Amino acid sequence: MYQEWRCLHRSGIKAFQESAVPLYQRTSLFRVYCSNVVPGLLQTHPYTTAPLSAISTFQGTPNDAADAAAARLDRSRVIYEGNHRFVLLAEEAVLRYRIGDPEVMAGRLGKLLELMSLPSVAFGIIPQTAQRAIWPLETFMVFDADHVLVESLSAEIAITRPSEIAVCAKAFGELQQLAVFGAPARTLIRAVIEALG
Numbered sequence: 001m002y003q004e005w006r007c008l009h010r011s012g013i014k015a016f017q018e019s020a021v022p023l024y025q026r027t028s029l030f031r032v033y034c035s036n037v038v039p040g041l042l043q044t045h046p047y048t049t050a051p052l053s054a055i056s057t058f059q060g061t062p063n064d065a066a067d068a069a070a071a072r073l074d075r076s077r078v079i080y081e082g083n084h085r086f087v088l089l090a091e092e093a094v095l096r097y098r099i100g101d102p103e104v105m106a107g108r109l110g111k112l113l114e115l116m117s118l119p120s121v122a123f124g125i126i127p128q129t130a131q132r133a134i135w136p137l138e139t140f141m142v143f144d145a146d147h148v149l150v151e152s153l154s155a156e157i158a159i160t161r162p163s164e165i166a167v168c169a170k171a172f173g174e175l176q177q178l179a180v181f182g183a184p185a186r187t188l189i190r191a192v193i194e195a196l197g
Contacts, residue, residue: 001158008156009061013052013068017075023143024078030086031142031172037099038108039088041076042115042123045069047108050100079121086121089172089179091136092128095192102196109193113186124179125188134174142168 008016024030032039037051045066052072053065078084095109116123139151148159148168159165180188 002155003158004155005055006059006061006154009056009059012062012064013056014064014071017068017071021075023147024075025082027078027143028084029142029144030084030088031169032086032140033089033137033172033175034094034139035091035136036094036139037097038090038094038112040072041079041086042088042112043069043072043076044104044108044111045073046104047100048072050104079115079118084120087124087172087176088121089124089126089175091126092188095125095189096195106193106196109189112189116182116185122181123185124176124181125185126175126178127180127188130178133178134171137171137175140168140172142172145169 030041032041037043038047040048048069049065052068053063055061056063056065079086098105100108112123115121141149142165143149145165146160148165150157150159150168159168179185
């Protein structure tokens with residue numbers, strides 16, 4: 001199913017954020033790849049508000065960014081609740097994109113370090129120096145093995161066909177092989193924090 005963002009957000013982004021709660025609650029394994037922002041599950045309120053406001057402006061839809069950010073963070077409670085597992089990947093450049101002022105950036109990066117310590121969360125960073133076997137892709141999320149959401153500039157694409165889900169899972173596996181986790185990922189994050197000073 002292909003749904004344009006401007007239609008999904010026609011009454012604001014908050015309702016869209018809330019509509020995903022049942023999917024998040026029933027998912028056991030989240031696999032998320034982001035090439036443009038920190039995965040939503042790991043965002044802070046100030047970091048989330050800025051891009052959601054920019055999205056509303058770009059799309060010409062009602063700007064409820066602060067409320068939408070609160071709804072996104074509320075949706076992200078699944079990290080702390082239930083029996084969920086998370087494998088979250090981001091390109092290294094995502095850490096450096098200036099979304100917000102240095103204080104917002106530092107808070108976002110500090111939150112990453114905090115959430116990486118949770119036993120249910122594996123956060124990997126694909127270093128800019130990685131020898132690529134697969135190119136950077138659009139953001140996509142694999143919910144268990146039966147649902148994929150792909151985010152393009154103009155639309156969200158919901159994939160439920162098993163053959164297409166398998167392609168996304170294969171791509172995720174290849175991207176995961178490029179990523180660093182644990183101490184090497186923390187080192188990359190701390191270097192970006194130090195560069196903010």
